[in-house]
Amino acid sequence: MIGPWKNPRSKVYWFRRRVPAKYRMFGMPAEIKFSLNTTDLEEAKILCQEENLKLERQWRASLPGEQPTQLTHLQITALAGEFYKETVAARRDEPGTPAEVERSLREHEKRKRPPIGPLDPHLFVTFGPEAKAFLQRKGIHLVGDRLHSFLRSYVEAKELAGLELLQNAKKDYTPNEELAKRFPEYKPPNPAKKFDVLWAEFVKAKDLAASTKKKWEPYFRQLIKRIGTDDMSCVTEQHLLDWRDALLASKTSRRNVKFGYIAAARAFFRWAKVEKKLPANPGAEVFVTISEKKKIKKGGFNDREAHTILAAALGPQNERMTEENAAARRWVPWICAYTGARVNEITQLRACDVIEEEGIPCVHIRPEAGTVKTAEERTVPLHPHLLQMGFVAWAHLKKGEAPLFYAVERQRKKDRKNPTYTSVGNKLADWVRNRLRIKNPKVAPNHAWRYRFKQIGLDFDMKERVLDAIQGHAPRTEGEKYGKPKPAAMLREILKHPWYEIEAPASPVDRRRRGQKTLKDQVAAV
Template sequence: MVLRMNRPHKRPDSTVIYFRKRVPADLQKVVGKKVEKISLQTRDPAAAKVVHARIAAEIEARWAQLRRGVITVSQKQAVAMAGEIYRELVAAHEDNPGKPTDWVTKLMMDWAFLKPEKVRVFKMGMAPEKTEEFFEKMRMNRNGQIVQAYLDRKGYRVDHESLVRIKQAANAAILQGREQIMRNAGGDYRADPEATRFPSLEMSSQATASGEPLLGQRSPLDVFDMYAKESKLSHGTIKRWRPIMARIQEEHPRLSDITREWCLTWKARLVESDLDNNTIKDAYLASLRSLCNWAVSNGEMASNPLDGISIKGSKKKKTRQQGFKDSEAKIILEATFDTFSSTFSAQHAAARRWVPWLCAYLGARVGEVGQLRGADIKQDEGVWLVWITPDAGSTKDENARYVAIHPHLIEQGFLSFVDKSGSGPLFYDPRRRRGGSDANPQSKKIGERIAKWVRELGVDDPDILPNHAWRHRFKTVARKVKMDVGTRDYMQGHVPATEGEAYGDFPPDVLLHEISKLPRIEIGQAATSVQGHDDALTDTGTKISA
């Protein structure tokens, strides 16, 4: 196969000759187009070949530099880049510099910041703080377009700190260049004695003999997978965050493509998309911030482009209590005694019968209840306990904990149900699994089905969550009956209220004593009744004095 060489290009309807070359697929997002097309400014084929060769070399160098991703530039390199900007500026005006007065006007702003003795500055305006804000912005960014054009032309993508260094060096170099042009405009073409202060630009090459991806050159998804594995992110977190990284990778094939400026634009786009501020803050920004923090600590990035970027979370107005009212709890718990459809599996029927009661009396998350196995129901020191463990699926903090079984659950026959179910999952059959993944386990479906069922029962207030409301209700009732705070928080898997509360353990009899303070929820009466209960049950179900 004969490869077609890139050569000067002429459109059929024009005599002007162009450079035209397709942008490599991996750079099209960064470059912003699929084809580079540049006029060679000539109709002479011989001259076009020379210009074409120069532009081709420049384009290839630019693409090679773009592939290096975001780089960190030293102070010396920043001054060297400023020197290139200085020489380009002087050369562009050397033959026809114009009048000296033309350059005085352009130098006013530079003098104001770098040679204030040459000018007097009067900050005017009806809002002094706005004027001062504008003045300070111009201190750094007055030549920002010139700097950005240079970086884009060369293919340099730099981190935020490097950009600041380059702008500072360029501001001084541009002032020096404009003063030299002003002297040229006055007829003085002597060489600038200060021009030798700029060092030559030396950019270290990045290459690996092994062919492994360079640090900072891996894709966001590749780095995320490394981060998730090392940090042992939960399946749920990976499921929420990885799609965000995939969307970011569509815009930036390399992690090092991500800059502070892009992050600000990205955040603005997310706000414009009408996403809730809490979703932007806790999902989008949090996921990328965490990834970049890990990348920095592992040499994949020089700095975190999200540092200093945040968004104010939105607070949802509370129009009612977050937990179930007694009337709502009654509707749900009474329905657990209904006869269910014959099409239900035994596990599905068991979930409707027991999951709401367990949520009411354990204070656990519905996901933690849904993943319970028969082996997780244990007796210790004569007390029946539920062992909530990540071994069964997951817990929010990846820690295991015991919760004592409320006497009312035992009276209803929960232990008998567990005994008949065996040591495996209580509320789903692993043999009925259809595909799925660790991020979307069977046990998760239990909570989803229960929530849908609760809504169908008429407990459909949109201001409460149909499963999580049990946790709020548990906390509320626990406060009413003066349950020990440390024990209550431990059983619910909450962070201890104080560092001191984290000390020591929670013996089974203590857990039973505290859980037994919860009033029995009596079903079958006109309304949910509350009766104090501070008795304990032995494993035989016999009442004994607490």
């Protein structure tokens, strides 16, 4: 039996309990403790039991099983109204004597008042079984604060039903219009409009990339928590506007709110409206403005930055790195420099993606290996410098679908929610920023190669349509969708790219152990 703990300093009793292991999977701490705000032992014992009961209910509601029904405050009030109407209708013909009804009302008034402590645990213990029986008949499963909210409405509705039955018992059957208006019409939640159902359909219909799904889904979970329901038909424009304003008032950047949270909501609700899944699109007129003055225009690496990275890539790597991470540092910057590809398009390459087409060594970038922004595969010829450095020979040391820059057997997670090739790309970005000290805010470490390749292509008169095809940019006109440049045509343009003349450093740029600071870092910290 859980008992209160007396704080030796304040003499106030506290609730303390270790969290069972089966509940810690939900991110709970090993122990929960808080003040009961009383120095009276008997009161503390009662409060302790009530709080323990409350915790048990919350924990059990978190265990896998029946999914709780998400109802709004309006729906909960309407549901209590259904109980009120059913109670009155069941006893309207024979309400009993006035004395019996009055006695029942007095008993109800006595039952609903807690002898001590908070109201919600008392209502749960006193009225919980009968309220849950009513909910079960309606096919509703409420937990947590939604259940507490319904219990309060249920107790009030029960009292109102008793008052009307007392009126009937006194031979007065005048319709009570005020009470009739008090409760809104109850509309049962439609399972087909629940977020999980619609989200699964949306992801499938739009063929969302794993990275986009991983990024967007938490946005909607936050919205659901905010409005108190996962019934998407209940989401209004005002809900989204309030959510947007709250995000802007927080530390979230305006750009992230616009292109992250609101973009996800607008795309989802637009699809749901077009596909007749929802009656309206609440996000149609929800916008976020961004001042152009604050926008930093991104660009490519300059010559010094490019040479710094490529030289470090040629040099010996940290001996503590895995073979695959060392290979990523060695080859990915060079491949990006000569192809203008996205970093993650290269980090996801497999041995079978290094091919020869029409006698030309190429890399085959395709969605099956991971993700491609345009969802279209493309074949990109390799610059002669990459061939001279031995990239093709190195890549063919692996066979079949073996990844070139990460090891499948060392993956922490086998699912696609957090692809390993993305982690490899992030490590490269960190290397460029924090090890090679390229801090230019106008340069995105993993995207600057695309800008640089495009600029070099324009400087050396590469054909723009072929240049776009090499980099995987979408056709700019309807006419450009007809026909694609072949590898031979691409190679003619790639050959215009000048060779990088770079010497490898004699020693590794990063020799320290993981987490160890450089001398420069240590001096700066003093």
